[in-house]
Amino acid sequence: MNRPNLWSDQKEILFEDNHLLIINKPAGLLVQGDSTGDEPLSTKAAEYLRFKYKKPGAAFVGVVHRIDRPVSGIVVLAKTSKALSRLNEMFRDNKVHKTYWALVGKRPEPESGQLVHWLVKDPIRNVTKAYPKLHPQGLRSELSYELLGQAGNRQLLQVNPVTGRPHQIRVQLATGLGTPIVGDVKYGFLAPLPDVSIALHARRLELEHPVTKEKLCIEAPVPEVAHWEAAKAFYAQ
Numbered sequence: 001m002n003r004p005n006l007w008s009d010q011k012e013i014l015f016e017d018n019h020l021l022i023i024n025k026p027a028g029l030l031v032q033g034d035s036t037g038d039e040p041l042s043t044k045a046a047e048y049l050r051f052k053y054k055k056p057g058a059a060f061v062g063v064v065h066r067i068d069r070p071v072s073g074i075v076v077l078a079k080t081s082k083a084l085s086r087l088n089e090m091f092r093d094n095k096v097h098k099t100y101w102a103l104v105g106k107r108p109e110p111e112s113g114q115l116v117h118w119l120v121k122d123p124i125r126n127v128t129k130a131y132p133k134l135h136p137q138g139l140r141s142e143l144s145y146e147l148l149g150q151a152g153n154r155q156l157l158q159v160n161p162v163t164g165r166p167h168q169i170r171v172q173l174a175t176g177l178g179t180p181i182v183g184d185v186k187y188g189f190l191a192p193l194p195d196v197s198i199a200l201h202a203r204r205l206e207l208e209h210p211v212t213k214e215k216l217c218i219e220a221p222v223p224e225v226a227h228w229e230a231a232k233a234f235y236a237q
Contacts, residue, residue: 020210021049021077027070046061070196071198071202072220074204096207097160098160100158100200102156102157115143115145141161157179
């Protein structure tokens with residue numbers, strides 16, 4: 001139990017009670033373990049809980065949803081099996097309202113709207129292709145977006161996904177609007193960012209607490225890196 005508290009300054013913790021742990025995930029960190037063997041957020045969270053509450057064994061951490069490794073922002077973790085079961089149902093039934101911010105290189109045309117595609121993922125290459133019409137292997141994917149304004153030399157979009165498909169926002173913005181996300185070379189942006197992240201941030205999450213039924217609205221500050229600095233002017237929106 002001599003390992004230092006992983007989040008001792010509490011900045012990454014957006015909300016915590018007996019049932020939930022909501023984290024502002026930094027870009028570059030996996031949510032759940034994969035074949036790379038890199039330590040994921042779920043393991044870091046379990047260690048944090050074990051240290052904080054002086055647990056003799058492993059702490060329970062349930063992964064409810066995931067955001068891509070190069071994406072930053074809100075991740076909800078369950079601290080109890082009851083919360084995990086109910087949250088899984090809420091996410092599956094689209095009862096959680098998600099808001100993302102994305103920096104893109106040019107103004108979208110039109111500046112607001114709705115995108116619907118059928119997405120097919122290639123698990124070997126870890127890339128998703130978007131089709132504008134019904135595809136036999138595709139999953140229907142929908143989001144709405146609006147331009148918030150210019151942030152430095154980039155354009156800041158607010159995106160609200162209706163569905164939660166792998167790489168959905170990334171491929172739909174690139175395919176449907178011709179506006180790949182800054183740094184996202186996998187989906188057409190010309191150059192990576194210095195930290196190899198992409199400029200997509202899970203900014204806000206609105207949901208009903210799975211146990212207390214309290215209405216929660218969680219917001220995550222954007223990362224403290226240069227390409228996000230100008231976006232802070234839009235916090236009030």
